[in-house]
Structure formats: C-alpha cells, structure tokens
Amino acid sequence: MNGLYTALMCSFDEKGNVNEKGLREIVRHNIDVQQVDGLYVNGSTGENFLISKEQKKQIFDVVNNEAGNDVKLIAQVGALDLDEAVELATYATDLGYNAISAVTPFYYKFDFEEIKDYYNTILDSVDNDLIIYSIPALTGVNMNLEQFGELFKNEKVIGVKFTAPDFFLLERIRHAYPNKLIFSGFDEMLLSASVLNVDGAIGSTFNVNGRRAKQIYELAQKGQIDEARDVQKVTNDLIAEILDNGLYPTIKEILKYKGVDAGVCRKPMKSLDPEGVTNAQHIADKHL
Numbered sequence: 001m002n003g004l005y006t007a008l009m010c011s012f013d014e015k016g017n018v019n020e021k022g023l024r025e026i027v028r029h030n031i032d033v034q035q036v037d038g039l040y041v042n043g044s045t046g047e048n049f050l051i052s053k054e055q056k057k058q059i060f061d062v063v064n065n066e067a068g069n070d071v072k073l074i075a076q077v078g079a080l081d082l083d084e085a086v087e088l089a090t091y092a093t094d095l096g097y098n099a100i101s102a103v104t105p106f107y108y109k110f111d112f113e114e115i116k117d118y119y120n121t122i123l124d125s126v127d128n129d130l131i132i133y134s135i136p137a138l139t140g141v142n143m144n145l146e147q148f149g150e151l152f153k154n155e156k157v158i159g160v161k162f163t164a165p166d167f168f169l170l171e172r173i174r175h176a177y178p179n180k181l182i183f184s185g186f187d188e189m190l191l192s193a194s195v196l197n198v199d200g201a202i203g204s205t206f207n208v209n210g211r212r213a214k215q216i217y218e219l220a221q222k223g224q225i226d227e228a229r230d231v232q233k234v235t236n237d238l239i240a241e242i243l244d245n246g247l248y249p250t251i252k253e254i255l256k257y258k259g260v261d262a263g264v265c266r267k268p269m270k271s272l273d274p275e276g277v278t279n280a281q282h283i284a285d286k287h288l
C-alpha cells in the first residue's frame with residue numbers, strides 16, 4: 001500500500017449532483033497524467049462531509065469502475081453515524097477497495113474509549129484493513145503516542161494518515177511502530193515527513209501537482225535532500241497561491257483549465273468569482 005495517493009476531488013454540477021463523466025475524467029487525469037500510485041476516495045478533498053450516503057456509494061462505484069486495477073484504492077468511510085460508517089465500509093470492501101480509512105469521530109467530545117469502540121465496530125463488520133484518518137485541525141481530536149498504540153493493537157489497523165504539523169509525534173510513531181504505515185497528509189510538509197521515513201502521502205494538491213509530489217518523496221528516499229528541497233520549494237510556491245485563492249475551488253478551476261471537467265464545489269462551499277477564476281488560471285500558467 002506504500003506510495004503517493006491523491007485525495008480525490010469529485011465533480012459536482014450546479015445542483016450538487018455527482019457529475020459522473022467529470023469524476024471519471026478526474027480519475028483518469030490522476031492516473032494517466034499525475035501518475036500517482038493510488039486514490040483516496042471520499043476524504044475531505046472529496047467534500048465527503050457535505051454529501052449523502054447514496055452519493056458516497058455512487059462515488060465509490062464510479063471511481064472503482066474507472067480505475068479498475070490501475071492503482072490502489074482507499075475508501076474513506078468515517079461518519080458520525082456509525083451505522084453509516086459500517087455500511088460504507090462493507091460497501092467499499094465488497095467493491096474490492098484495497099483498504100478503508102475512517103476519520104476520527106468529531107464534533108462531540110468523544111473520549112478515547114469511544115474512539116476505540118468506533119474503530120473496532122467498523123473493523124468487526126468488515127474483512128478489510130483500515131487506515132486511521134487523523135486530522136486534528138479539522139476534527140479537534142488529538143491522539144497521543146499511547147493512544148495510537150492502543151488502536152494499532154488491532155491488527156486490521158494497518159496505519160495512519162497523519163495530517164498534523166507535529167513532527168515530534170510523527171517521529172515517535174515511526175520509531176515505535178515500524179510495521180505500521182504512515183501517510184503524510186500535508187503536501188506542503190511532504191519533504192519533512194519523507195525524511196522521517198513515512199510510507200507515502202495522501203494529498204489534495206496531487207490532483208494537479210502529483211508528479212512533483214512523487215519526485216519529492218522519491219528524492220528523499222534516495223537521500224537526495226538538496227534536490228528534494230528544490231522541488232518542495234516550487235511546490236510550496238504553488239500551494240501558497242492555491243491556499244490564498246481558496247483550496248478546493250482553485251484546484252477544481254485548475255483542473256478545468258487543463259481540460260478536466262471538475263465541476264463546482266458543494267454548497268455551502270463557495271465557488272470562485274470571476275477574479276478567483278482568473279487567479280486560478282494565472283496560478284496554473286505560472287506554476288504548472
């Protein structure tokens with residue numbers, strides 16, 4: 001399962017429906033042009049927390065059908081409705097997804113026993129491996145080394161998508177659990193995470209900048225740190241401007257500019273105004 005996974009965007013039309021043709025184009029662009037090793041489906045970048053259970057299943061279907069066996073597929077199934085998480089985990093597993101992933105339960109202040117029960121409930125119901133999706137900045141859930149260790153005791157928990165700027169904790173997890181997979185979640189910090197020997201990365205900007213991300217990761221693995229730093233610098237020039245203009249709408253606009261029918265974002269996320277669209281096109285001309 002090692003490697004670089006795009007946190008896949010989804011194409012929606014103005015009414016919020018999944019645009020299947022556009023989604024297929026995004027999948028193909030990531031596989032054929034960005035040449036990533038896998039796709040992380042229905043994560044934050046896929047606007048997962050803005051869509052219905054039926055749409056999540058539809059997206060799992062379309063991506064699986066378009067990608068076939070070309071790349072590895074991870075299905076993010078985490079949901080506050082645990083029954084829904086179990087249903088989605090079963091659904092994606094039956095489709096043949098290589099692994100599932102689940103965001104830590106959020107909004108209510110769940111204690112660690114509740115978080116552990118959430119993961120074990122999902123895992124008891126499916127014959128598949130799971131990658132914890134930890135993103136404290138969005139969920140407010142901060143787990144420490146011992147708590148990751150508790151979750152890792154379940155052999156079906158094969159790793160973590162670590163989206164936090166905490167390199168002390170990342171190093172401690174790497175050292176303590178050499179056999180678990182760690183995927184770096186912040187694209188702008190990929191080199192720093194790669195130096196700590198992560199097993200791969202999952203990122204939103206890989207939808208448009210996957211080839212450079214792969215270069216950073218591979219150069220770091222070969223110990224060519226100066227070269228990797230140069231590519232991270234160019235990458236961060238791009239990411240800084242994307243973040244400034246609005247993360248997901250700008251990535252969608254860049255995809256559209258490159259001929260990929262990426263659609264618009266689901267409300268309440270807003271789409272770009274005409275100035276934002278022009279900015280996105282300038283960003284693409286300048287950096288891609």
Ligand SMILES: CC(=O)N[C@@H]([C@@H](O)[C@H](O)[C@H](O)CO)[C@@H](O)CC(=O)C(=O)O
Binds near residue numbers: 044045186247
């Ligand atoms: C909140 C968010 O979108 N985080 C991204 C990053 O790729 C992030 O967009 C990027 O590093 C820019 O900050 C990923 O960690 C998210 C992700 O993998 C997902 O879509 O689930």
